[in-house]
Amino acid sequence: MIGSDVYILLNAADHNVRRFMAQAAALQDWTDRQLSVLRNTYPTWGIELARDGAGYVWWTARLRQLVTVEMVAAGIRQYVYAADAIALAATLAEQTSLVSWWQARSGHL
Numbered sequence: 001m002i003g004s005d006v007y008i009l010l011n012a013a014d015h016n017v018r019r020f021m022a023q024a025a026a027l028q029d030w031t032d033r034q035l036s037v038l039r040n041t042y043p044t045w046g047i048e049l050a051r052d053g054a055g056y057v058w059w060t061a062r063l064r065q066l067v068t069v070e071m072v073a074a075g076i077r078q079y080v081y082a083a084d085a086i087a088l089a090a091t092l093a094e095q096t097s098l099v100s101w102w103q104a105r106s107g108h109l
Helices: 003-041 069-073 086-106
Strands: 046-049 057-065 079-082
Touching: 003 046, 003 086, 046 086, 057 086, 069 086, 079 086
Parallel strands: none
Antiparallel strands: 046 057, 057 079
């Protein structure tokens, strides 16, 4: 390989690395945006990303109020998790509906 060939390869590699870094940054921005939207939409839930022992990332949420036995019987959970933001949003919509129903039914508004 001559000097100009090495230069061309290094230039192409540099371009690929920069493109990869830009894509990684865009994905991180997207994740931050999804977290922000979920946190603003469901303020009664503490929403985080968590990594399990196998290295998988889970979208998690913890209801900020204490869940009673009666609430559990109504289907309300203290903690929920999902593999992605959309699945967590669906779960939180269902759980928030259950909490609202339970509060109206029990008089705990």
